[in-house]
Amino acid sequence: MTRTITLAIESQAECIELLSGALGGLCRLLALPAAPIEIAMVEAVNNVVEHAYHGEPGHPVWVEFEWAPNRLSLRVRDRGQPMAPGRLEAAPALADPDPAALSPRSRGLTLIKSCMDTVEYEARDGVNTLSMSRALATGESV
Amino acid sequence: MILTHRIIEGIDIAALSGRLVMADAPQVRQKLLEIIEQGNGKLILNLAEVGFMDSSGLSVLVSAFKAARAKSGDLALLYLSPAVRSLIELTRLQQVFAIFDDEAAALARLR
Numbered sequence: 001m002t003r004t005i006t007l008a009i010e011s012q013a014e015c016i017e018l019l020s021g022a023l024g025g026l027c028r029l030l031a032l033p034a035a036p037i038e039i040a041m042v043e044a045v046n047n048v049v050e051h052a053y054h055g056e057p058g059h060p061v062w063v064e065f066e067w068a069p070n071r072l073s074l075r076v077r078d079r080g081q082p083m084a085p086g087r088l089e090a091a092p093a094l095a096d097p098d099p100a101a102l103s104p105r106s107r108g109l110t111l112i113k114s115c116m117d118t119v120e121y122e123a124r125d126g127v128n129t130l131s132m133s134r135a136l137a138t139g140e141s142v
Numbered sequence: 143m144i145l146t147h148r149i150i151e152g153i154d155i156a157a158l159s160g161r162l163v164m165a166d167a168p169q170v171r172q173k174l175l176e177i178i179e180q181g182n183g184k185l186i187l188n189l190a191e192v193g194f195m196d197s198s199g200l201s202v203l204v205s206a207f208k209a210a211r212a213k214s215g216d217l218a219l220l221y222l223s224p225a226v227r228s229l230i231e232l233t234r235l236q237q238v239f240a241i242f243d244d245e246a247a248a249l250a251r252l253r
Binding site (some may be wrong): 039 | 161163164165194196197198200201202204205207208225228229232233234235237238
């Protein structure tokens, strides 16, 4: 059986912790590994607030959480400026850091790709959707 | 996010408490950079009470590390909470940051 819940916040950085709290509760309820799921969701919503809506509050952000016994899916939707084509694909994989070249640049997309098995992006009819999923091992727990 | 600051033997020790995320990152970065600028560039950052950190928080740590090194000092991380340790290990930044579970050892490193 698949179970789904959709959460919505307005595009304010201060509201993201509300999503984190709700997601943490869902992960405890379903005995899911909370840490990678929370990282992926927070980074995805950060990107929406910062880039799709350019830090402007008052716009909608939706997070759909879909649980099936062997897979967890997250979909983050917004109505802001779409991500540039190829940006997701261009996000580098995690690599050993070079102290001399260390940069405070955002690692958001890289972290999302590291925490989830599949990550896809679609901009259609004014709605942008970042879809992420992660396989759940039998008995995988927090 | 709460930041407390004390100085021992000329070494700055800052402790953060709460969630180090995008909403708080600009203020925390500014405060840490001020501490580094006004001090000797030697900073111990206690992260025991940081319950969650995202990539914005990581970028604050990187900014502090670079500012400290630019002043011929260094940054030491102290008492990583499980969530912070998990993120730092995921990004392999434990290869860059000096990490301690003992304040005396962190002080000895920066003396």
